[in-house]
Amino acid sequence: xxxxxxxxxxxxxxxxxxxxxSVFLKHLSNPILAxxxxxxxxxxxxxxxxxxxxxxxxxxxxxxxxxIGKLAVCGTINDLSVVGAKPLYLSCALIIxxxxxxxxxxxxxxxxxxxxxxxxxxxxxxxTKVIERSPGESQSNIYINTAGLGIVENGIDLGIGKITVCDxxxxxxxxGDHGIAVLSKRDxxxxxxxxxxxCAPLNGIIQKIIKAGRxxxxxxxxxxxxxxxxxxxxxxxxxxxxxxxxxIPVRDDVKGICNMLGLDPLYIAxxxxxxxxxxxxxxxxxxxxxxxxxxxxxxxxxxxxxxKEKGKGVYLKTPYGGTRILDMPLDDLLxxxx
Amino acid sequence: xxxxxxxxxxxxxxxxxxxxxSVFLKHLSNPILAxxxxxxxxxxxxxxxxxxxxxxxxxxxxxxxxxIGKLAVCGTINDLSVVGAKPLYLSCALIIxxxxxxxxxxxxxxxxxxxxxxxxxxxxxxxTKVIERSPGESQSNIYINTAGLGIVENGIDLGIGKITVCDxxxxxxxxGDHGIAVLSKRDxxxxxxxxxxxCAPLNGIIQKIIKAGRxxxxxxxxxxxxxxxxxxxxxxxxxxxxxxxxxIPVRDDVKGICNMLGLDPLYIAxxxxxxxxxxxxxxxxxxxxxxxxxxxxxxxxxxxxxxKEKGKGVYLKTPYGGTRILDMPLDDLLxxxx
Numbered sequence: 001x002x003x004x005x006x007x008x009x010x011x012x013x014x015x016x017x018x019x020x021x022s023v024f025l026k027h028l029s030n031p032i033l034a035x036x037x038x039x040x041x042x043x044x045x046x047x048x049x050x051x052x053x054x055x056x057x058x059x060x061x062x063x064x065x066x067x068i069g070k071l072a073v074c075g076t077i078n079d080l081s082v083v084g085a086k087p088l089y090l091s092c093a094l095i096i097x098x099x100x101x102x103x104x105x106x107x108x109x110x111x112x113x114x115x116x117x118x119x120x121x122x123x124x125x126x127x128t129k130v131i132e133r134s135p136g137e138s139q140s141n142i143y144i145n146t147a148g149l150g151i152v153e154n155g156i157d158l159g160i161g162k163i164t165v166c167d168x169x170x171x172x173x174x175x176g177d178h179g180i181a182v183l184s185k186r187d188x189x190x191x192x193x194x195x196x197x198x199c200a201p202l203n204g205i206i207q208k209i210i211k212a213g214r215x216x217x218x219x220x221x222x223x224x225x226x227x228x229x230x231x232x233x234x235x236x237x238x239x240x241x242x243x244x245x246x247x248i249p250v251r252d253d254v255k256g257i258c259n260m261l262g263l264d265p266l267y268i269a270x271x272x273x274x275x276x277x278x279x280x281x282x283x284x285x286x287x288x289x290x291x292x293x294x295x296x297x298x299x300x301x302x303x304x305x306x307x308k309e310k311g312k313g314v315y316l317k318t319p320y321g322g323t324r325i326l327d328m329p330l331d332d333l334l335x336x337x338x
Numbered sequence: 339x340x341x342x343x344x345x346x347x348x349x350x351x352x353x354x355x356x357x358x359x360s361v362f363l364k365h366l367s368n369p370i371l372a373x374x375x376x377x378x379x380x381x382x383x384x385x386x387x388x389x390x391x392x393x394x395x396x397x398x399x400x401x402x403x404x405x406i407g408k409l410a411v412c413g414t415i416n417d418l419s420v421v422g423a424k425p426l427y428l429s430c431a432l433i434i435x436x437x438x439x440x441x442x443x444x445x446x447x448x449x450x451x452x453x454x455x456x457x458x459x460x461x462x463x464x465x466t467k468v469i470e471r472s473p474g475e476s477q478s479n480i481y482i483n484t485a486g487l488g489i490v491e492n493g494i495d496l497g498i499g500k501i502t503v504c505d506x507x508x509x510x511x512x513x514g515d516h517g518i519a520v521l522s523k524r525d526x527x528x529x530x531x532x533x534x535x536x537c538a539p540l541n542g543i544i545q546k547i548i549k550a551g552r553x554x555x556x557x558x559x560x561x562x563x564x565x566x567x568x569x570x571x572x573x574x575x576x577x578x579x580x581x582x583x584x585x586i587p588v589r590d591d592v593k594g595i596c597n598m599l600g601l602d603p604l605y606i607a608x609x610x611x612x613x614x615x616x617x618x619x620x621x622x623x624x625x626x627x628x629x630x631x632x633x634x635x636x637x638x639x640x641x642x643x644x645x646k647e648k649g650k651g652v653y654l655k656t657p658y659g660g661t662r663i664l665d666m667p668l669d670d671l672l673x674x675x676x
Contacts, residue, residue, distance in 0.1 A: 005438040005478070010468025023444055024464060027451040032427075032462040040462035042427070045489065047383040053429035053485055054465045089370075089380070091391035091485045095433070100343040106361055113365040124370040124378035126362060127392045130348025131481075131674065134472030140343070143469075147391055147429045147485030151383065336469065 008331025012224020038079040050085035053147040065196030069111035076148040081206040082218040085150030093127040097140035119201035160237040162216040168283035169303040170276040176265035193253040200272035212289035213282025225267040231328035240312035243303030346669025350562020376417040388423035391485040403534030407449035414486040419544040420556040423488030431465040435478035457539035498575040506621035507641040508614040514603030531591040538610030550627035551620025563605040569666035578650035581641030
């Protein structure tokens with residue numbers, strides 16, 4: 001490992017996992033932190049609670065279908081939702097560079113308000129820090145951290161350890177929309193199509209599908225995309241996962257831009273999608289429940305768990321009949337995407 | 339108000355309060371957020387919990403007696419402690435600029451570990467983002483956000499509304515140590531004396547004094563210093579507060595540096611001190627409990643609440659027999675101090 005931090009250390013791939021394990025888990029490990037779940041789950045005074053945190057450094061801060069405020073609320077709500085928790089309260093802490101527009105700050109605050117309201121959560125505490133703008137920067141940045149507290153009810157108990165051979169892999173919708181939407185607003189890009197980010201709070205749809213069948217584990221494919229998430233699951237659970245490329249929903253316009261730029265949509269971040277590992281016999285019921293919700297209309301069963309053995313990984317059946325390894329990304333194809 | 343953010347908007351004074359009220363409270367207000375306490379306090383499933391968040395942008399990141407990791411743990415523990423909560427769990431989210439030293443990152447992680455262990459809290463969830471280093475910067479920065487969850491037990495119920503005339507103002511120790519310690523490590527300063535930051539977790543001492551007498555309200559005098567905190571209390575509670583300058587503990591070396599630089603220690607940030615408003619008859623017991631703890635040896639009763647009437651403020655009795663208004667700071671004397 002190099003002796004300084006590189007952009008890849010903040011991605012959704014191998015470099016970031018190695019950094020977390022070699023620096024943070026080494027010193028801070030405890031039974032609640034150790035599973036490195038999307039949220040920490042713990043008992044407090046007879047309640048099962050979930051706590052999570054994420055900082056948002058996306059650039060630019062406004063993109064079609066999203067902005068840094070909406071992202072900061074949805075991302076944290078989704079990290080609570082995928083561990084089966086009902087999100088209740090958020091904290092919101094801003095680091096703002098001097099010179100940042102007060103008008104833009106108000107737009108971001110309004111977006112936080114509207115997204116939180118839509119999802120039924122409340123921002124109950126906050127913090128504001130201001131830092132100097134760097135001399136070499138052409139505009140002032142803003143960074144937002146949200147932490148979220150949720151409650152896990154009705155005996156819900158998810159975990160990678162519960163996954164067994166023959167469990168089905170279900171995806172709630174199309175891959176790559178968020179990453180391509182943010183990319184489209186960066187300097188130098190001028191796509192004909194407007195691709196909107198899929199950024200959305202998933203607590204509503206997840207609470208519905210939890211009732212539809214036996215879910216073993218969920219994770220939202222943000223940084224590192226679907227490939228990153230499936231490799232994490234395979235690695236942490238010692239699993240072999242096989243997915244079918246033809247079954248993975250990708251919008252035609254996203255596919256077109258990816259082809260043009262040489263990007264693989266399976267490695268691109270999403271902000272309103274969830275990967276579900278479910279008992280084989282319940283997969284169809286869960287799929288139907290997803291498709292009955294506006295956020296899950298393009299849901300699909302994309303594969304299954306084929307073996308439980310150390311050193312296995314993720315395999316992709318290509319449209320031409322072949323099979324290839326779907327590797328863990330080393331870092332992110334698109335940095336600063338959330 | 340100007341149309342862009344200035345450094346003062348991130349301070350502990352008037353500008354920051356106006357920004358929070360005009361942008362965030364305007365859009366996000368709800369009964370839990372509205373009191374703008376150091377932590378949000380709320381009921382969940384029969385438990386009374388507290389949630390708080392703070393981002394740390396201190397520069398330099400290492401100073402005598404503290405570093406950004408220790409600060410991030412203590413600051414959040416203290417924000418939980420002053421609302422009467424027992425801190426339990428922390429989240430920890432890092433934003434790191436590329437090029438940051440992995441060795442320094444490990445020192446910070448170790449400091450987080452040791453401070454959390456000393457205070458009896460656990461870091462249970464985290465996040466790491468990496469951003470580009472600005473072309474004009476000579477070194478890479480790190481920013482840490484911690485959110486904290488605590489539990490309020492034994493029917494403790496503090497609030498500015500509980501303060502009455504004749505309540506005593508108690509201070510747990512000397513003023514200005516943290517700010518001067520950080521300043522001493524900035525470029526261009528070369529003090530003969532080494533002044534250590536007072537940075538410390540206050541949960542232990544606060545849990546002790548809560549049992550010693552009727553405490554009405556507490557706040558830790560960080561950004562904005564003692565003057566900032568007392569003015570917030572006077573403004574939010576419609577109170578007149580009179581304090582006696584001679585009774586306020588300030589270290590001689592801190593006083594010397596403040597005199598030299600034209601700084602007022604009452605406006606300088608502390609990171610291991612608490613201002614306590616207590617029932618008159620219990621003030622001596624609380625003072626004794628403070629002085630029996632290593633973190634409270636220099637504690638003193640510094641004044642009292644003299645009137646409950648709108649538009650009042652904070653008055654300072656000077657050593658020469660006069661009285662002057664101790665104003666709310668407009669912004670911070672020393673920015674990026676925490």
